[in-house]
Amino acid sequence: MQFRTKARAVDLLGKGQIADLPTAITELWKNGYDAYADNLKAELYKQGFDGLKNSYFIISDDGKGMSTSDVLDKWLVLGTDSKSRADLDIESEDTLWKRPRIKAGEKGIGRLSVAYLGNPMLMLTKKIGYPTQAVYFDWRLLENYNLFLDDIIIPLKPVEDLSVLNVVFSDLKQEFLSNFDKELDLDNRPIWEGKQLELKSDIILETNNAFIEEPIFRKLFSTFDTDDSHGTLFLVFNPINQIAELADEDNDDVDNRNFVISSLTGFTNPLKDIDINISTVFDIHKGAETYDLLTAIGNFFTRKDFELADVYIKGKFDGTGNFNGIIRIYDQVIDYNYSNPRRRNKTSFYGEIPIELGYSQGEEKSSLLTEQEFTALRTKVTLYGGLYVYRDDFRVLPYGRHNADFLNFEQRRSKRAGSYYFSYRRMYGYLDLTRDRNPDLKDKSSREGLINNTQYRAFTNDAEGFFVTLALDYFATNAKESLFLNKKKEINDQNEALQADKAREKAEKNAFTRSLSEYPKRLEEHQIKYDILLNQLSEKLNQIDVGYSEVEGILDELQKMDLEFKNLIPKVPKRYKPTETQKERLYKFEDKLSNYIEQVSPKREALNKKAQDKLEIRDLKIDFTKKYNGYIASLDQSLNRYQQLLIEKLNSLSKDYKDRSKRLINSLQEDKERLIESIVSKEQIFHFNKEIENKYNSLINEANRTLFPLVDHLFRLSFDIDEEQVQGAYKAQYDQMKYQWEQTRDTAQLGIAVEIIDHEFNQLYAKINNQLTVLGNNFAVNSIKEFGFLEKNFKQLEDKYALLSPLYRISGALNRDICCIEIYNYLIEFFENQISESSIVFEVSEDFKKHTINIKEPIIYTVFINIINNAIYWMRNKEHRIIKLDFCADTNEIIIANSGEKIPEYRLERVFELFYSQRPNGRGIGLYLSKQSLNEAGLNVFATNDKKYNFFNGACFVINTLNYDI
Structure with a gap:
């Protein structure tokens, strides 16, 4: 059978x-x-x-x-x-x-x-x-x-x-x-x-x-x-x-x-350093x-994510109920040991299990991470957060899934989050099993986790006890150790202060943006009214006999409008750096303002002279006195207005200080009589002393955080130091460094990439050339024409690549005399397609052709290519597209001018800053490197709107000898 x-x-x-x-x-x-x-x-x-x-x-x-x-x-x-x-x-x-x-x-x-x-x-x-x-x-x-x-x-x-x-x-x-x-x-x-x-x-x-x-x-x-x-x-x-x-x-x-x-x-x-590359x-x-x-909703965790954890745990369960390892709470590392008081026996031994776990705070204000780091980590935690189990470095399902909370973190938190700190959804990490170390922790036949045997139950009991005890020791509302809570409060206070500052900055930015929309309209209204008054004054002064009384009202109105003119000039915030859009709008408004002044000033001066000729000295003296008094009154009004604001703010701060101080004092006094009357033993006095000391320390710490810093800040204030400007300068530096760092990460490998690409291109060209030769020898007669086209196109591609060769091989290059006609011919060949497709007129003067410059070939070629490339881009919306290369022998300056977009005055120096670019997806590297390379060669390049150079009223760059300050 x-x-x-x-x-x-x-x-x-x-x-x-x-x-x-x-x-x-x-x-x-x-x-x-x-x-x-x-x-x-x-x-x-x-x-x-x-x-x-x-x-x-x-x-x-x-x-x-x-x-x-x-x-x-x-x-x-x-x-x-x-x-x-x-x-x-x-x-x-x-x-x-x-x-x-x-x-x-x-x-x-x-x-x-x-x-x-x-x-x-x-x-x-x-x-x-x-x-x-x-x-x-x-x-x-x-x-x-x-x-x-x-x-x-x-x-x-x-x-x-x-x-x-x-x-x-x-x-x-x-x-x-x-x-x-x-x-x-x-x-x-x-x-x-x-x-x-x-x-x-x-x-x-x-x-x-x-x-x-x-x-x-x-x-x-x-x-x-x-x-x-x-x-x-x-x-x-x-x-x-x-x-x-x-x-x-x-x-x-x-x-x-x-x-x-x-x-x-x-x-x-x-999450582990392993030698498995699957x-x-x-x-x-x-x-x-x-x-x-698998990457459609976001990338999985990597080992580097542990560095971003606010709380980090690394150690081992020894299989008998003990844990030994380290805990990092924010930036402080402590040794931590735990022993489960459960009954020990041989049948419950489950083997050594290493654990490594990161934990992310639920709110950004409670984390040391930057906004970008916190957002990126939170995205991962939201998608993949959980405690994973790996056996021999392979994932054991279903652990790690959102519904696989086998250590019951969320169940405990639902009872009392203040005591049970750890949330399954905010953690990421792994338990490291192997067949050799943990032979009794086996998969169910259905692959739905580990078999619930004696060893499994012993381990989960140890792990749950560990997390409960750790939370009570450091993370609970009334934790035994205040390390985490104190650090968390410090971080919360710092972040809340930063958020409040950001909110204030945002309000100022919005107000400035609104004002930029209102200023042009106010200028237009001012200009119309001013023109009307000037015309009226002109008509009056054209009369043969005109008395002061007939023009007095007009002159008074003009004086009043002259004083109001300062209010038409935008007040640029000092505490933050205006955005590029705001700068652009400000630049355009300043242009309008300049045009208005250029238009009105000559007319006003002419009428002033005419008034002096027409009016008696007595009348002019009266008018001068009224103007003088008008300036005094305007200044006095401004000073008084700000003095009133200062008094109101000081009164408000003083009242707020008194209220807060009173609350702190009352908080310390409220139990005084009750405690004194309840004392019946020496032990109570000792206990109450400790209690009052702790309460005092808590209240004085609160005063140190909230009241005293403001007073200290006011004490340091001085009319000789513009705090707004200083703060704005530091914030601008911080924003610039932060931006440059973010960009540097993307471009750090640029030089290596160029070398790799060059090496790969050389090999690729060699292979294609060889195959073209073989194909050419075996092609059918009726296909020779098509093959000829293929060979010609490849040759053109190869020639274009050859043009790049001089641009990056700087290390071995030597200075030589380069005639500028060589540069011009190189540029014509390099930009052949763009010049033809965009109908660009590329002019060159005889003085430029004859000029010679002693420099490394890659440096000067790279400079010209960057400038011409930008010119082609910024001319794309212009009807007439002209680029001209010129040389001024008197000042020994090379001029590169075009008819594209004019560079605003405030950007003339910024265009050479690293990572500054107005082009979509631009890196802002080219002009920076060009200037650096020329400086190292004893030359300089600058952008200018001076009509002496900028004869097309577009963008203009000048290369000259670098002047060293002594």
């Missing part, structure tokens, strides 16, 4: 034991890793992509693959022990000559999880030197409870030539369909009956309809197209809806998409695009 196995047992072991889609994919990826793959891939080809009529799902790896005997003796044999044996592989052909790996799989049934993904399925697998093996199967066949395993035919065929894969595929399908030839079993009972007849019909129909479309065929062919190809690929013809819906970004079921992403990220432990990708091919699903 012996056991016989029904076919549905395999279905129960496979699809029936898989908890969800991510688990199914993870199991197959683990098998790929065990087969020494470095690249594990899942791909969804959505209907419509590249003309596909159906959707397909492919999961593949570049592992060692299988031969015919491997498929028969291993893949089709369930529960093989090859992964559970203790011995490691030996570095050989079977390991693809890689270092032996600890196996991620152990039960020998993970391969069956492919049944979860959909049906039917085609498996292609290839071992180096062997032909590709093809297996076709529909796992739903195993759902028939009348079939035994030995009744099932699983078609397997070698594919000697992939070009005939469709023929082999057709044969595989026919062989698979032979499973339905028998209608009765050995006892003459129907094999398919009842509702399973519909299942039979579906399987047959979908097998007949299964077809390898051309884009999918190309994918399969490219995977196994050489003798050295290796790996395994599963093609699922009708993926389950959960897979197909992953491509629908607008789908209402966003939670499912995010669940899959968060479950498949972190396949190997990225790539996991889930490509979505949809419409006209391809993207990686």
Whole structure:
């Protein structure tokens, strides 16, 4: 007598034991890793992509693959022990000559999880030197409870030539369909009956309809197209809806998409220094695009994220109830030990478990991070926050998911957040298990976590006790140690002060922006009224006999408007740096103001002279006296207005100081009489002394934080120091340094990148040149013309690249006399296409052509290219586009002028600042480097609007000898 196995047992072991889609994919990826793959891939080809009529799902790896005997003796044999044996592989052909790996799989049934993904399925697998093996199967066949395993035919065929894969595929399908030839079993009972007849019909129909479309065929062919190809690929013809819906970004079921992403990220432990370089990708091919699903909502954690943690824990549980390690609270590191008072026995020993965990504060004001750092980390924590479990550096599901709070952090916080500080959703980190250290912590057969055995319960008890005790020691509302609470309060106070300052700055910016909108209108109204008065005065003074009384009112109004004119000049805030938009609007308004002054001043001066000629000395003396008094009254009014504001503010601060002081005193006095009357013992006096001392310290600390700093600040104030300007200067410096640092991170590798690109281009050009030569020798006669075009175009590309060569090879270059006609000819060739396409007139003077400059060739060429490149960009909206190169022999200055946009006065120096650019996506590096390079060569470059140089009234740059200040 012996056991016989029904076919549905395999279905129960496979699809029936898989908890969800991510688990199914993870199991197959683990098998790929065990087969020494470095690249594990899942791909969804959505209907419509590249003309596909159906959707397909492919999961593949570049592992060692299988031969015919491997498929028969291993893949089709369930529960093989090859992964559970203790011995490691030996570095050989079977390991693809890689270092032996600890196996991620152990039960020998993970391969069956492919049944979860959909049906039917085609498996292609290839071992180096062997032909590709093809297996076709529909796992739903195993759902028939009348079939035994030995009744099932699983078609397997070698594919000697992939070009005939469709023929082999057709044969595989026919062989698979032979499973339905028998209608009765050995006892003459129907094999398919009842509702399973519909299942039979579906399987047959979908097998007949299964077809390898051309884009999918190309994918399969490219995977196994050489003798050295290796790996395994599963093609699922009708993926389950959960897979197909992953491509629908607008789908209402966003939670499912995010669940899959968060479950498949972190396949190997990225938070630990490990020597596992495995790539996991889930490509979505949809419409006209391809993207990686795993990075669609944001990147996973890296080890560097621990540096951003406000609280950081690193240590080990020893397996018997003890924890030893360190805790970093903000910027202070302390040693920490914990011992669980539970009963110890051998059966509860779970082995040593290292833990490393970061914790992010819920509010930015309680964190030491910058706004950008906090936002970036919070995004990651929101998407992926949780405590992960890794075994031998491979993720154990479902730990790390939002609903996998196996240490009950949130349950405790719901009872009392003040005592139970730690939140599962704000942490990120891992528990590090291995088979060797923790043999009794095993996966459930359903892959839904660890088995709830004695060792597991002992560990969770230790871990929960550790976090509870740690919170009570340092993080609870009434913690034993005040280190965290004191530091948190200090950070909160600093951040709240900064936020208040930002709010005030924002209000000032908004007010300044509004004023910039109002000033032009007020100027226009002022100008109209002033012109009317001047015209009236002119008419009066043109009369033959005019008395002072007839023009007195007009002169008084003009005096009044002259005093009001200062209010038309925008008051630029000193505490912050105006934005570029505000500067631009201010610059345009100042232009209008200047034009107004230039227009009005001559007319007013002429009328003043005419009035002096017409009026008597007595009348002029009266008018002068009134003007004098008007200036005195205006000054007195301004001073009094600000004095009143000062008095009101001082009174308000004084009253606020008194109120706050009174509250603090009352707080200390309120229990005085009650405590004195309640004293009946010496012990009480000692206790009350300590209590009052603590309360006093708390109140004096509050005064130190809130009251005294303001008084100290007022005490330091002086009329001789403009505090607003000083603060604005420091803030401007900080903003500039912060901006430069952010830009530096993006450009730090620029020099290396140029060298790499140069090296790669040289190799690429050499290869293409060689191939063109070979092709040219073998081309058909009727294709010579087309080949000639190809060769010519490549030559042009090569010539353009050659133009770049002198620009970056500075280190070995020597100074030489460069005639400026060489520079002009180089620029004409370099910008040939842009000059032609933009209809630019490129002029050059004879003086420039004859001039010679002694300098390194790359330096001077780079300067001209940067300036001309900018000129071409800023001339794009001009009707007449002219660039001129000139030389002024008298001052020994080179002039580069164009008819593009004029550079505002306030930007003339700024354009040479590092990372300053007004061009969209501009880096602001070119002109900075140009100036630096020229300075090192004893030359200088500056921008100017002086009409002596800027004859096109556009942008103009001048190169001259550098003057050193002594």
